Amino acid sequence: MQTKSDADLLSASSAQVDAAIAAFHPPLPLAVALSGGADSTALLLACHARWPGQVRAIHVHHGLQAAADDFQKHCEQLCAQHGIALKVCAIDARNAAGQSPEDAARQGRYQALIHAAQQDWLAVDGVAQEPVRSMALAQHADDQVETLLLALSRGAGVAGLAAMPAHWQRAQLEWFRPLLAAPARTLRDWLRVRGVSWVEDPTNTDETYTRNRIRAQLLPVLEQVFPQFRSTFARSSAHCAQASELLDEQAAADSLAVGIPPSIKALQALNAVRLGNVLRYWLRSSYGTTPTAAQLSQLMHQLRVCTTRGHRIHIKVGRGFVERRGAALDWYNS
Template sequence: MAFSGGADSTALLAACAQRWPGQVQAVHVHHGLQAAAEDFVAQCHAVCQRLDVPLAVRYVNAHAKPGQSPEDAARRARYGALDDFLASSEGRGIASVALAHHADDQVETMLLALSRGTGVAGMAGMPYRWLRGGLPWFRPLLSVPGEDLREWLKEHALGWIEDPSNSDSRYTRNRIRSQLLPALQSVFPAFRETFVRSSAHAAEADMLLRELAAEDLAHIGTPPSIQRLQQLSRQRQSNVLRHWLVSLHQTTPAAVQLAELLRQIATCTTRGHKISIKVGRGFVEREGPLLIWREA
Protein backbone atom coordinates (compact mmCIF):
# COMPACT_ATOMS: atom_id res chain seq x y z
CA MET A 1 0.00 0.00 0.00
CA ALA A 2 1.00 3.64 -0.47
CA PHE A 3 2.41 4.96 2.82
CA SER A 4 3.17 8.65 3.43
CA GLY A 5 3.74 8.47 7.19
CA GLY A 6 0.73 10.70 7.85
CA ALA A 7 -2.19 9.79 10.08
CA ASP A 8 -4.44 8.40 7.35
CA SER A 9 -1.96 6.02 5.75
CA THR A 10 -0.56 5.01 9.16
CA ALA A 11 -4.04 3.94 10.28
CA LEU A 12 -4.61 2.02 7.04
CA LEU A 13 -1.19 0.34 7.20
CA ALA A 14 -1.70 -0.72 10.82
CA ALA A 15 -5.17 -2.10 10.04
CA CYS A 16 -3.91 -4.00 6.99
CA ALA A 17 -0.91 -5.41 8.90
CA GLN A 18 -3.26 -6.56 11.64
CA ARG A 19 -5.70 -8.12 9.18
CA TRP A 20 -3.10 -9.70 6.85
CA PRO A 21 0.11 -10.21 8.86
CA GLY A 22 3.13 -10.89 6.68
CA GLN A 23 1.25 -10.06 3.48
CA VAL A 24 1.53 -6.25 3.39
CA GLN A 25 4.12 -4.15 1.55
CA ALA A 26 4.47 -0.39 2.17
CA VAL A 27 5.72 2.00 -0.51
CA HIS A 28 6.74 5.56 0.35
CA VAL A 29 7.21 8.15 -2.40
CA HIS A 30 9.82 10.81 -1.61
CA HIS A 31 8.70 13.88 -3.58
CA GLY A 32 11.75 16.01 -2.79
CA LEU A 33 9.58 19.10 -2.44
CA GLN A 34 10.10 19.90 1.25
CA ALA A 35 12.94 20.08 3.73
CA ALA A 36 10.89 17.75 5.93
CA ALA A 37 10.86 14.99 3.29
CA GLU A 38 13.62 13.04 5.03
CA ASP A 39 11.62 13.19 8.28
CA PHE A 40 8.77 11.48 6.42
CA VAL A 41 11.12 8.66 5.38
CA ALA A 42 12.42 8.26 8.94
CA GLN A 43 8.86 8.11 10.30
CA CYS A 44 7.86 5.52 7.71
CA HIS A 45 10.86 3.33 8.62
CA ALA A 46 10.00 3.57 12.33
CA VAL A 47 6.33 2.65 11.84
CA CYS A 48 7.08 -0.19 9.44
CA GLN A 49 9.67 -1.60 11.80
CA ARG A 50 7.14 -1.58 14.62
CA LEU A 51 4.46 -3.21 12.46
CA ASP A 52 6.92 -5.67 10.89
CA VAL A 53 6.05 -4.46 7.39
CA PRO A 54 8.68 -4.17 4.61
CA LEU A 55 9.12 -0.65 3.27
CA ALA A 56 10.25 0.46 -0.19
CA VAL A 57 11.15 4.12 -0.79
CA ARG A 58 10.92 5.64 -4.25
CA TYR A 59 12.53 9.01 -5.05
CA VAL A 60 10.87 11.20 -7.69
CA ASN A 61 11.08 14.70 -9.10
CA ALA A 62 7.61 16.11 -8.43
CA HIS A 63 8.26 19.74 -9.34
CA ALA A 64 5.50 21.25 -11.44
CA LYS A 65 6.03 22.01 -15.11
CA PRO A 66 4.98 25.39 -16.57
CA GLY A 67 1.18 25.61 -16.47
CA GLN A 68 0.86 22.59 -14.17
CA SER A 69 -0.45 22.85 -10.60
CA PRO A 70 1.85 21.62 -7.79
CA GLU A 71 -0.88 19.25 -6.58
CA ASP A 72 -1.27 17.67 -10.04
CA ALA A 73 2.49 17.34 -10.47
CA ALA A 74 2.86 15.61 -7.10
CA ARG A 75 -0.09 13.31 -7.78
CA ARG A 76 1.24 12.26 -11.19
CA ALA A 77 4.71 11.65 -9.79
CA ARG A 78 3.28 9.62 -6.91
CA TYR A 79 1.15 7.37 -9.12
CA GLY A 80 4.01 6.99 -11.58
CA ALA A 81 6.33 5.87 -8.79
CA LEU A 82 3.78 3.34 -7.57
CA ASP A 83 3.32 2.02 -11.11
CA ASP A 84 7.10 1.66 -11.49
CA PHE A 85 7.34 -0.21 -8.20
CA LEU A 86 4.57 -2.61 -9.18
CA ALA A 87 6.34 -3.31 -12.48
CA SER A 88 9.66 -3.98 -10.74
CA SER A 89 10.96 -7.23 -9.26
CA GLU A 90 10.13 -5.89 -5.78
CA GLY A 91 6.49 -5.46 -6.72
CA ARG A 92 6.12 -8.88 -8.27
CA GLY A 93 3.40 -10.90 -6.55
CA ILE A 94 1.43 -7.92 -5.24
CA ALA A 95 -2.27 -8.66 -5.74
CA SER A 96 -3.83 -5.26 -4.96
CA VAL A 97 -3.03 -1.69 -3.92
CA ALA A 98 -4.63 0.31 -1.10
CA LEU A 99 -4.73 4.11 -0.72
CA ALA A 100 -5.71 5.92 2.48
CA HIS A 101 -8.14 8.59 1.23
CA HIS A 102 -10.99 9.02 3.72
CA ALA A 103 -14.42 10.66 3.95
CA ASP A 104 -13.05 14.20 4.39
CA ASP A 105 -10.89 13.76 1.29
CA GLN A 106 -13.95 12.62 -0.65
CA VAL A 107 -15.97 15.67 0.46
CA GLU A 108 -13.11 17.99 -0.50
CA THR A 109 -12.86 16.35 -3.92
CA MET A 110 -16.59 16.75 -4.52
CA LEU A 111 -16.59 20.40 -3.43
CA LEU A 112 -13.67 21.14 -5.75
CA ALA A 113 -15.51 19.45 -8.60
CA LEU A 114 -18.70 21.39 -7.87
CA SER A 115 -16.78 24.67 -7.88
CA ARG A 116 -15.70 23.86 -11.45
CA GLY A 117 -19.22 23.10 -12.68
CA THR A 118 -18.80 19.36 -12.82
CA GLY A 119 -21.23 16.72 -14.09
CA VAL A 120 -22.01 13.38 -12.49
CA ALA A 121 -18.49 12.06 -13.14
CA GLY A 122 -17.04 14.80 -10.94
CA MET A 123 -19.78 14.38 -8.36
CA ALA A 124 -18.85 10.70 -8.11
CA GLY A 125 -15.58 11.81 -6.54
CA MET A 126 -12.90 9.20 -5.99
CA PRO A 127 -13.85 5.59 -6.66
CA TYR A 128 -13.71 2.98 -3.92
CA ARG A 129 -12.33 0.38 -6.33
CA TRP A 130 -10.86 0.57 -9.83
CA LEU A 131 -8.40 -1.23 -12.10
CA ARG A 132 -5.00 0.20 -12.96
CA GLY A 133 -2.23 -1.69 -14.69
CA GLY A 134 -4.24 -4.88 -14.44
CA LEU A 135 -4.45 -4.72 -10.63
CA PRO A 136 -7.38 -3.76 -8.38
CA TRP A 137 -6.78 -0.55 -6.41
CA PHE A 138 -8.85 0.24 -3.31
CA ARG A 139 -9.70 3.17 -1.05
CA PRO A 140 -11.16 1.26 1.92
CA LEU A 141 -11.44 4.32 4.20
CA LEU A 142 -13.68 6.50 2.01
CA SER A 143 -16.57 6.35 4.48
CA VAL A 144 -14.41 6.99 7.58
CA PRO A 145 -13.94 10.57 8.90
CA GLY A 146 -10.34 11.68 9.25
CA GLU A 147 -10.79 12.54 12.93
CA ASP A 148 -11.91 8.98 13.66
CA LEU A 149 -8.65 7.68 12.18
CA ARG A 150 -6.62 9.97 14.45
CA GLU A 151 -8.58 8.85 17.51
CA TRP A 152 -7.98 5.22 16.55
CA LEU A 153 -4.24 5.86 16.24
CA LYS A 154 -4.15 7.49 19.68
CA GLU A 155 -5.96 4.51 21.19
CA HIS A 156 -3.33 2.21 19.70
CA ALA A 157 -0.41 4.49 20.63
CA LEU A 158 0.66 4.88 17.02
CA GLY A 159 2.30 8.15 16.01
CA TRP A 160 2.32 9.90 12.67
CA ILE A 161 3.92 12.90 11.00
CA GLU A 162 2.05 15.99 9.82
CA ASP A 163 2.79 17.31 6.34
CA PRO A 164 3.59 21.05 6.73
CA SER A 165 1.98 21.76 3.33
CA ASN A 166 -1.42 20.69 4.73
CA SER A 167 -1.68 24.04 6.54
CA ASP A 168 -0.64 26.13 3.52
CA SER A 169 -3.66 28.31 2.69
CA ARG A 170 -2.42 28.89 -0.86
CA TYR A 171 -3.89 25.51 -1.78
CA THR A 172 -7.65 25.46 -2.38
CA ARG A 173 -8.05 22.01 -0.85
CA ASN A 174 -6.48 23.25 2.39
CA ARG A 175 -8.85 26.22 2.54
CA ILE A 176 -11.79 23.86 2.04
CA ARG A 177 -10.49 21.68 4.88
CA SER A 178 -9.90 24.52 7.32
CA GLN A 179 -12.84 26.80 6.46
CA LEU A 180 -15.65 24.96 4.68
CA LEU A 181 -15.65 21.61 6.46
CA PRO A 182 -16.04 23.14 9.95
CA ALA A 183 -18.92 25.28 8.64
CA LEU A 184 -20.61 22.22 7.12
CA GLN A 185 -20.10 20.35 10.38
CA SER A 186 -21.88 23.08 12.33
CA VAL A 187 -24.90 23.17 9.99
CA PHE A 188 -25.03 19.55 8.75
CA PRO A 189 -23.37 17.28 11.34
CA ALA A 190 -23.88 14.21 9.13
CA PHE A 191 -22.50 15.85 5.97
CA ARG A 192 -19.69 13.31 5.51
CA GLU A 193 -22.13 10.42 5.44
CA THR A 194 -24.56 12.17 3.09
CA PHE A 195 -21.82 13.40 0.74
CA VAL A 196 -20.36 9.90 0.50
CA ARG A 197 -23.86 8.55 -0.22
CA SER A 198 -24.38 11.19 -2.93
CA SER A 199 -21.01 10.23 -4.38
CA ALA A 200 -22.14 6.62 -4.66
CA HIS A 201 -25.37 7.68 -6.39
CA ALA A 202 -23.42 9.84 -8.85
CA ALA A 203 -21.01 6.96 -9.53
CA GLU A 204 -23.97 4.73 -10.44
CA ALA A 205 -25.36 7.39 -12.79
CA ASP A 206 -21.93 7.87 -14.35
CA MET A 207 -21.62 4.14 -14.96
CA LEU A 208 -24.99 4.11 -16.72
CA LEU A 209 -23.91 7.04 -18.91
CA ARG A 210 -20.68 5.22 -19.78
CA GLU A 211 -22.58 2.08 -20.73
CA LEU A 212 -24.99 4.10 -22.91
CA ALA A 213 -22.04 5.92 -24.50
CA ALA A 214 -20.33 2.64 -25.33
CA GLU A 215 -23.52 1.35 -27.00
CA ASP A 216 -23.96 4.59 -28.96
CA LEU A 217 -20.30 4.60 -30.02
CA ALA A 218 -20.69 1.06 -31.37
CA HIS A 219 -23.68 2.36 -33.38
CA ILE A 220 -22.10 5.54 -34.80
CA GLY A 221 -18.72 3.89 -35.38
CA THR A 222 -15.14 4.98 -34.87
CA PRO A 223 -14.45 7.45 -36.34
CA PRO A 224 -18.02 8.66 -35.70
CA SER A 225 -20.45 8.97 -38.58
CA ILE A 226 -21.92 12.48 -38.65
CA GLN A 227 -25.22 11.26 -40.06
CA ARG A 228 -25.62 8.63 -37.34
CA LEU A 229 -24.67 11.18 -34.68
CA GLN A 230 -27.42 13.47 -35.91
CA GLN A 231 -29.96 10.70 -35.32
CA LEU A 232 -29.25 10.84 -31.59
CA SER A 233 -30.62 13.41 -29.15
CA ARG A 234 -28.34 16.31 -28.31
CA GLN A 235 -27.80 14.84 -24.84
CA ARG A 236 -26.71 11.48 -26.23
CA GLN A 237 -24.50 13.18 -28.81
CA SER A 238 -22.77 15.04 -25.98
CA ASN A 239 -22.38 11.87 -23.95
CA VAL A 240 -20.99 9.73 -26.77
CA LEU A 241 -18.63 12.42 -28.12
CA ARG A 242 -17.17 12.96 -24.67
CA HIS A 243 -16.73 9.19 -24.31
CA TRP A 244 -15.09 8.95 -27.76
CA LEU A 245 -12.62 11.73 -26.99
CA VAL A 246 -11.74 10.53 -23.49
CA SER A 247 -11.59 6.77 -24.11
CA LEU A 248 -9.90 6.75 -27.52
CA HIS A 249 -7.94 10.01 -27.58
CA GLN A 250 -7.33 10.75 -23.88
CA THR A 251 -8.59 14.31 -24.11
CA THR A 252 -11.42 15.97 -22.21
CA PRO A 253 -13.44 18.67 -24.00
CA ALA A 254 -14.36 21.85 -22.17
CA ALA A 255 -18.10 22.53 -21.92
CA VAL A 256 -17.92 25.46 -24.34
CA GLN A 257 -15.91 23.39 -26.85
CA LEU A 258 -18.37 20.52 -26.74
CA ALA A 259 -21.32 22.90 -27.13
CA GLU A 260 -19.75 24.44 -30.25
CA LEU A 261 -18.99 21.00 -31.68
CA LEU A 262 -22.62 19.98 -31.18
CA ARG A 263 -23.77 23.19 -32.88
CA GLN A 264 -21.56 22.52 -35.89
CA ILE A 265 -22.75 18.92 -36.14
CA ALA A 266 -26.38 20.09 -36.11
CA THR A 267 -25.77 22.49 -39.01
CA CYS A 268 -23.70 20.03 -41.04
CA THR A 269 -26.27 19.26 -43.75
CA THR A 270 -24.28 19.70 -46.98
CA ARG A 271 -21.23 17.99 -48.47
CA GLY A 272 -19.28 21.22 -48.43
CA HIS A 273 -19.88 22.00 -44.78
CA LYS A 274 -16.59 22.05 -42.87
CA ILE A 275 -16.02 21.21 -39.23
CA SER A 276 -12.76 22.11 -37.47
CA ILE A 277 -12.79 22.97 -33.81
CA LYS A 278 -10.19 22.98 -31.06
CA VAL A 279 -11.20 20.39 -28.48
CA GLY A 280 -9.02 19.50 -25.53
CA ARG A 281 -5.44 19.11 -26.73
CA GLY A 282 -6.27 18.71 -30.42
CA PHE A 283 -8.87 19.26 -33.14
CA VAL A 284 -12.08 17.53 -34.21
CA GLU A 285 -12.51 17.85 -37.96
CA ARG A 286 -14.81 16.61 -40.71
CA GLU A 287 -13.40 14.13 -43.18
CA GLY A 288 -16.12 13.19 -45.65
CA PRO A 289 -19.02 11.64 -43.71
CA LEU A 290 -16.93 11.17 -40.57
CA LEU A 291 -15.53 13.09 -37.62
CA ILE A 292 -11.82 12.57 -37.04
CA TRP A 293 -9.47 13.52 -34.25
CA ARG A 294 -6.18 15.29 -34.99
CA GLU A 295 -3.69 16.00 -32.23
CA ALA A 296 -2.41 19.58 -32.14
Protein backbone atom coordinates in the same frame (compact mmCIF):
# COMPACT_ATOMS: atom_id res chain seq x y z
CA MET B 1 -5.57 14.22 32.35
CA GLN B 2 -7.85 12.29 30.06
CA THR B 3 -11.19 11.38 31.66
CA LYS B 4 -12.85 8.00 31.29
CA SER B 5 -15.48 9.48 29.01
CA ASP B 6 -12.74 10.96 26.84
CA ALA B 7 -11.04 7.57 26.62
CA ASP B 8 -14.34 5.88 25.74
CA LEU B 9 -15.05 8.41 23.01
CA LEU B 10 -11.53 7.96 21.65
CA SER B 11 -11.92 4.20 21.58
CA ALA B 12 -15.37 4.37 19.97
CA SER B 13 -14.06 6.75 17.32
CA SER B 14 -11.10 4.55 16.48
CA ALA B 15 -13.43 1.53 16.23
CA GLN B 16 -14.74 3.01 12.95
CA VAL B 17 -11.34 2.32 11.43
CA ASP B 18 -11.43 -1.30 12.60
CA ALA B 19 -14.90 -1.63 11.06
CA ALA B 20 -13.69 -0.22 7.76
CA ILE B 21 -10.78 -2.67 7.60
CA ALA B 22 -13.04 -5.57 8.61
CA ALA B 23 -15.20 -4.79 5.57
CA PHE B 24 -12.14 -4.60 3.29
CA HIS B 25 -11.44 -7.75 1.24
CA PRO B 26 -8.56 -7.14 -1.20
CA PRO B 27 -6.70 -9.83 -3.10
CA LEU B 28 -3.43 -10.42 -1.25
CA PRO B 29 -0.58 -9.51 -1.10
CA LEU B 30 -1.52 -5.88 -0.55
CA ALA B 31 0.63 -2.76 -0.89
CA VAL B 32 -0.24 0.44 0.98
CA ALA B 33 0.81 3.88 -0.25
CA LEU B 34 2.54 5.28 2.84
CA SER B 35 3.21 9.01 3.14
CA GLY B 36 3.95 8.92 6.87
CA GLY B 37 0.89 11.02 7.71
CA ALA B 38 -1.83 9.88 10.07
CA ASP B 39 -4.15 8.57 7.35
CA SER B 40 -1.73 6.23 5.58
CA THR B 41 -0.02 5.23 8.84
CA ALA B 42 -3.34 4.08 10.30
CA LEU B 43 -4.25 2.26 7.09
CA LEU B 44 -0.92 0.46 6.91
CA LEU B 45 -0.89 -0.70 10.53
CA ALA B 46 -4.57 -1.70 10.52
CA CYS B 47 -4.03 -3.80 7.39
CA HIS B 48 -0.80 -5.27 8.80
CA ALA B 49 -2.65 -6.28 11.97
CA ARG B 50 -5.30 -8.06 9.94
CA TRP B 51 -2.98 -9.70 7.37
CA PRO B 52 0.49 -10.02 8.96
CA GLY B 53 3.15 -10.88 6.40
CA GLN B 54 0.83 -10.06 3.49
CA VAL B 55 1.11 -6.26 3.56
CA ARG B 56 3.90 -4.10 2.09
CA ALA B 57 4.44 -0.32 2.06
CA ILE B 58 5.48 2.03 -0.73
CA HIS B 59 6.70 5.53 0.08
CA VAL B 60 6.99 8.12 -2.70
CA HIS B 61 9.61 10.83 -2.08
CA HIS B 62 8.39 13.82 -4.08
CA GLY B 63 11.42 16.01 -3.38
CA LEU B 64 9.25 19.13 -3.32
CA GLN B 65 9.89 20.30 0.24
CA ALA B 66 12.63 20.23 2.86
CA ALA B 67 10.61 17.93 5.14
CA ALA B 68 10.51 15.14 2.53
CA ASP B 69 13.66 13.46 3.88
CA ASP B 70 12.10 13.39 7.36
CA PHE B 71 8.95 11.78 5.94
CA GLN B 72 11.09 9.02 4.42
CA LYS B 73 12.99 8.42 7.67
CA HIS B 74 9.75 8.18 9.61
CA CYS B 75 8.37 5.60 7.15
CA GLU B 76 11.58 3.57 7.30
CA GLN B 77 11.54 3.54 11.12
CA LEU B 78 7.83 2.68 11.27
CA CYS B 79 8.15 -0.25 8.85
CA ALA B 80 11.31 -1.55 10.52
CA GLN B 81 9.58 -1.44 13.91
CA HIS B 82 6.62 -3.48 12.67
CA GLY B 83 8.47 -5.81 10.29
CA ILE B 84 6.80 -4.47 7.13
CA ALA B 85 8.63 -4.57 3.79
CA LEU B 86 9.07 -1.07 2.36
CA LYS B 87 10.05 0.36 -1.01
CA VAL B 88 11.00 4.04 -1.36
CA CYS B 89 10.56 5.71 -4.76
CA ALA B 90 12.08 9.11 -5.52
CA ILE B 91 10.35 11.06 -8.29
CA ASP B 92 10.67 14.42 -9.98
CA ALA B 93 7.23 15.89 -9.27
CA ARG B 94 7.82 19.29 -10.84
CA ASN B 95 4.93 20.33 -13.07
CA ALA B 96 5.23 20.87 -16.80
CA ALA B 97 4.00 24.02 -18.52
CA GLY B 98 0.21 24.18 -18.33
CA GLN B 99 0.04 21.47 -15.66
CA SER B 100 -0.93 22.16 -12.06
CA PRO B 101 1.57 21.18 -9.31
CA GLU B 102 -1.08 18.97 -7.71
CA ASP B 103 -1.72 17.08 -10.96
CA ALA B 104 2.02 16.63 -11.61
CA ALA B 105 2.56 15.19 -8.12
CA ARG B 106 -0.49 12.92 -8.44
CA GLN B 107 0.52 11.54 -11.84
CA GLY B 108 4.10 10.99 -10.70
CA ARG B 109 2.90 9.28 -7.54
CA TYR B 110 0.64 6.83 -9.39
CA GLN B 111 3.40 5.92 -11.83
CA ALA B 112 5.83 5.33 -8.96
CA LEU B 113 3.33 3.18 -7.04
CA ILE B 114 2.66 1.02 -10.09
CA HIS B 115 6.37 0.61 -10.84
CA ALA B 116 7.18 -0.33 -7.23
CA ALA B 117 4.28 -2.77 -6.95
CA GLN B 118 5.36 -4.59 -10.11
CA GLN B 119 8.95 -5.09 -8.91
CA ASP B 120 10.18 -8.15 -7.04
CA TRP B 121 9.71 -7.93 -3.28
CA LEU B 122 11.74 -9.31 -0.41
CA ALA B 123 10.44 -9.66 3.13
CA VAL B 124 12.30 -8.00 5.99
CA ASP B 125 14.16 -11.28 6.53
CA GLY B 126 15.21 -11.41 2.86
CA VAL B 127 12.75 -14.10 1.75
CA ALA B 128 11.16 -13.58 -1.67
CA GLN B 129 7.47 -12.67 -1.58
CA GLU B 130 4.56 -13.11 -3.98
CA PRO B 131 3.83 -10.28 -6.43
CA VAL B 132 1.57 -7.49 -5.19
CA ARG B 133 -2.03 -7.93 -6.33
CA SER B 134 -3.74 -4.95 -4.67
CA MET B 135 -2.97 -1.33 -3.78
CA ALA B 136 -4.63 0.60 -0.94
CA LEU B 137 -4.80 4.39 -0.72
CA ALA B 138 -5.68 6.24 2.48
CA GLN B 139 -8.18 8.87 1.34
CA HIS B 140 -10.95 9.22 3.91
CA ALA B 141 -14.43 10.72 4.27
CA ASP B 142 -13.17 14.29 4.59
CA ASP B 143 -11.11 13.88 1.40
CA GLN B 144 -14.22 12.60 -0.37
CA VAL B 145 -16.25 15.63 0.74
CA GLU B 146 -13.49 17.98 -0.43
CA THR B 147 -13.43 16.24 -3.83
CA LEU B 148 -17.20 16.58 -4.17
CA LEU B 149 -17.15 20.27 -3.21
CA LEU B 150 -14.37 20.95 -5.72
CA ALA B 151 -16.40 19.18 -8.41
CA LEU B 152 -19.47 21.26 -7.54
CA SER B 153 -17.42 24.46 -7.69
CA ARG B 154 -16.35 23.56 -11.25
CA GLY B 155 -19.85 22.72 -12.46
CA ALA B 156 -18.96 19.06 -12.95
CA GLY B 157 -21.37 16.47 -14.33
CA VAL B 158 -22.27 13.18 -12.69
CA ALA B 159 -18.85 11.65 -13.39
CA GLY B 160 -17.16 14.43 -11.41
CA LEU B 161 -19.81 14.44 -8.68
CA ALA B 162 -19.21 10.70 -8.19
CA ALA B 163 -15.97 11.90 -6.52
CA MET B 164 -13.37 9.21 -5.74
CA PRO B 165 -14.16 5.55 -6.44
CA ALA B 166 -13.65 3.02 -3.69
CA HIS B 167 -12.39 0.33 -6.11
CA TRP B 168 -11.02 0.21 -9.65
CA GLN B 169 -8.46 -1.63 -11.80
CA ARG B 170 -5.30 -0.18 -13.29
CA ALA B 171 -2.04 -1.70 -14.57
CA GLN B 172 -3.02 -5.27 -13.60
CA LEU B 173 -3.64 -4.18 -9.98
CA GLU B 174 -6.80 -3.92 -7.90
CA TRP B 175 -6.94 -0.45 -6.32
CA PHE B 176 -8.90 0.34 -3.16
CA ARG B 177 -9.79 3.26 -0.90
CA PRO B 178 -11.09 1.36 2.13
CA LEU B 179 -11.36 4.40 4.44
CA LEU B 180 -13.78 6.57 2.44
CA ALA B 181 -16.45 6.16 5.15
CA ALA B 182 -14.07 7.06 8.01
CA PRO B 183 -13.68 10.74 9.04
CA ALA B 184 -10.14 12.07 9.37
CA ARG B 185 -10.38 12.39 13.15
CA THR B 186 -11.11 8.66 13.56
CA LEU B 187 -7.77 7.78 11.96
CA ARG B 188 -5.89 9.99 14.42
CA ASP B 189 -7.93 8.54 17.28
CA TRP B 190 -7.05 5.02 16.12
CA LEU B 191 -3.34 5.91 16.28
CA ARG B 192 -3.63 7.70 19.65
CA VAL B 193 -5.29 4.66 21.23
CA ARG B 194 -2.25 2.62 20.14
CA GLY B 195 0.36 5.25 20.98
CA VAL B 196 1.55 5.54 17.36
CA SER B 197 3.05 8.79 16.06
CA TRP B 198 2.86 10.24 12.58
CA VAL B 199 4.27 13.16 10.59
CA GLU B 200 2.37 16.32 9.67
CA ASP B 201 2.84 17.70 6.17
CA PRO B 202 3.32 21.47 6.57
CA THR B 203 1.59 22.10 3.24
CA ASN B 204 -1.68 20.78 4.74
CA THR B 205 -2.15 24.12 6.51
CA ASP B 206 -1.24 26.26 3.49
CA GLU B 207 -4.53 27.89 2.53
CA THR B 208 -3.28 28.97 -0.86
CA TYR B 209 -4.44 25.46 -1.84
CA THR B 210 -8.21 25.25 -2.38
CA ARG B 211 -8.49 21.88 -0.64
CA ASN B 212 -6.90 23.30 2.50
CA ARG B 213 -9.32 26.24 2.51
CA ILE B 214 -12.23 23.82 2.23
CA ARG B 215 -10.82 21.76 5.11
CA ALA B 216 -10.15 24.74 7.35
CA GLN B 217 -13.13 26.96 6.54
CA LEU B 218 -16.01 24.95 5.05
CA LEU B 219 -15.92 21.58 6.81
CA PRO B 220 -16.31 23.06 10.33
CA VAL B 221 -19.39 25.00 9.17
CA LEU B 222 -20.87 21.92 7.51
CA GLU B 223 -20.27 20.00 10.74
CA GLN B 224 -22.35 22.56 12.63
CA VAL B 225 -25.19 22.87 10.12
CA PHE B 226 -25.34 19.28 8.81
CA PRO B 227 -23.68 16.95 11.38
CA GLN B 228 -24.17 13.90 9.12
CA PHE B 229 -22.85 15.61 6.00
CA ARG B 230 -20.07 13.08 5.40
CA SER B 231 -22.45 10.15 5.04
CA THR B 232 -25.15 12.08 3.16
CA PHE B 233 -22.64 13.58 0.72
CA ALA B 234 -21.17 10.11 0.19
CA ARG B 235 -24.65 8.80 -0.60
CA SER B 236 -25.14 11.53 -3.20
CA SER B 237 -21.77 10.70 -4.76
CA ALA B 238 -22.78 7.04 -4.91
CA HIS B 239 -25.98 7.98 -6.75
CA CYS B 240 -23.91 10.03 -9.22
CA ALA B 241 -21.54 7.10 -9.72
CA GLN B 242 -24.48 4.88 -10.65
CA ALA B 243 -25.84 7.51 -13.05
CA SER B 244 -22.39 7.91 -14.60
CA GLU B 245 -22.16 4.16 -15.15
CA LEU B 246 -25.54 4.16 -16.92
CA LEU B 247 -24.44 7.06 -19.13
CA ASP B 248 -21.27 5.18 -20.06
CA GLU B 249 -23.31 2.09 -20.96
CA GLN B 250 -25.56 4.20 -23.22
CA ALA B 251 -22.52 5.93 -24.73
CA ALA B 252 -20.84 2.58 -25.43
CA ALA B 253 -23.96 1.39 -27.25
CA ASP B 254 -24.22 4.65 -29.23
CA SER B 255 -20.50 4.45 -30.00
CA LEU B 256 -21.05 1.11 -31.74
CA ALA B 257 -23.76 2.73 -33.83
CA VAL B 258 -21.81 5.86 -34.85
CA GLY B 259 -18.50 4.05 -35.32
CA ILE B 260 -14.88 4.90 -34.49
CA PRO B 261 -14.05 7.45 -35.82
CA PRO B 262 -17.64 8.64 -35.42
CA SER B 263 -19.72 9.22 -38.56
CA ILE B 264 -21.09 12.76 -38.78
CA LYS B 265 -24.34 11.54 -40.30
CA ALA B 266 -24.84 8.97 -37.55
CA LEU B 267 -24.06 11.55 -34.88
CA GLN B 268 -26.65 13.90 -36.33
CA ALA B 269 -29.32 11.22 -35.85
CA LEU B 270 -28.91 11.36 -32.06
CA ASN B 271 -30.78 13.73 -29.78
CA ALA B 272 -28.79 16.43 -27.98
CA VAL B 273 -28.37 14.50 -24.72
CA ARG B 274 -27.10 11.32 -26.37
CA LEU B 275 -24.95 13.32 -28.81
CA GLY B 276 -23.11 15.14 -26.01
CA ASN B 277 -22.78 11.92 -24.06
CA VAL B 278 -21.27 9.89 -26.90
CA LEU B 279 -18.89 12.71 -27.91
CA ARG B 280 -17.54 12.93 -24.34
CA TYR B 281 -17.22 9.14 -24.24
CA TRP B 282 -15.39 8.99 -27.60
CA LEU B 283 -12.88 11.69 -26.63
CA ARG B 284 -12.26 10.23 -23.19
CA SER B 285 -12.02 6.55 -24.15
CA SER B 286 -10.08 7.05 -27.39
CA TYR B 287 -7.82 9.97 -26.50
CA GLY B 288 -7.98 10.49 -22.73
CA THR B 289 -9.20 14.06 -23.14
CA THR B 290 -12.31 15.80 -21.84
CA PRO B 291 -14.00 18.80 -23.49
CA THR B 292 -15.15 21.79 -21.47
CA ALA B 293 -18.86 22.59 -21.52
CA ALA B 294 -18.22 25.44 -23.95
CA GLN B 295 -16.10 23.27 -26.28
CA LEU B 296 -18.68 20.50 -26.30
CA SER B 297 -21.51 22.96 -27.01
CA GLN B 298 -19.57 24.46 -29.93
CA LEU B 299 -18.79 21.02 -31.36
CA MET B 300 -22.42 19.93 -31.11
CA HIS B 301 -23.57 23.11 -32.85
CA GLN B 302 -21.09 22.62 -35.70
CA LEU B 303 -22.28 19.04 -36.14
CA ARG B 304 -25.90 20.17 -36.39
CA VAL B 305 -25.16 22.70 -39.14
CA CYS B 306 -22.73 20.45 -41.02
CA THR B 307 -24.95 19.80 -44.05
CA THR B 308 -22.62 20.45 -46.98
CA ARG B 309 -19.60 18.55 -48.26
CA GLY B 310 -17.33 21.56 -47.82
CA HIS B 311 -18.36 22.43 -44.26
CA ARG B 312 -15.22 22.65 -42.11
CA ILE B 313 -15.06 21.64 -38.44
CA HIS B 314 -11.96 22.63 -36.48
CA ILE B 315 -12.56 23.10 -32.74
CA LYS B 316 -10.16 23.18 -29.80
CA VAL B 317 -11.07 20.31 -27.47
CA GLY B 318 -8.98 19.33 -24.47
CA ARG B 319 -5.30 19.24 -25.39
CA GLY B 320 -5.94 19.11 -29.15
CA PHE B 321 -8.47 19.71 -31.92
CA VAL B 322 -11.51 17.94 -33.32
CA GLU B 323 -11.64 18.14 -37.12
CA ARG B 324 -13.84 16.90 -39.89
CA ARG B 325 -12.10 14.26 -41.98
CA GLY B 326 -14.40 13.40 -44.85
CA ALA B 327 -17.61 11.88 -43.46
CA ALA B 328 -16.27 11.44 -39.93
CA LEU B 329 -14.72 13.32 -37.01
CA ASP B 330 -11.11 12.99 -35.93
CA TRP B 331 -9.07 14.36 -33.06
CA TYR B 332 -5.38 15.14 -33.02
CA ASN B 333 -3.04 16.34 -30.32
CA SER B 334 -1.76 19.86 -30.82
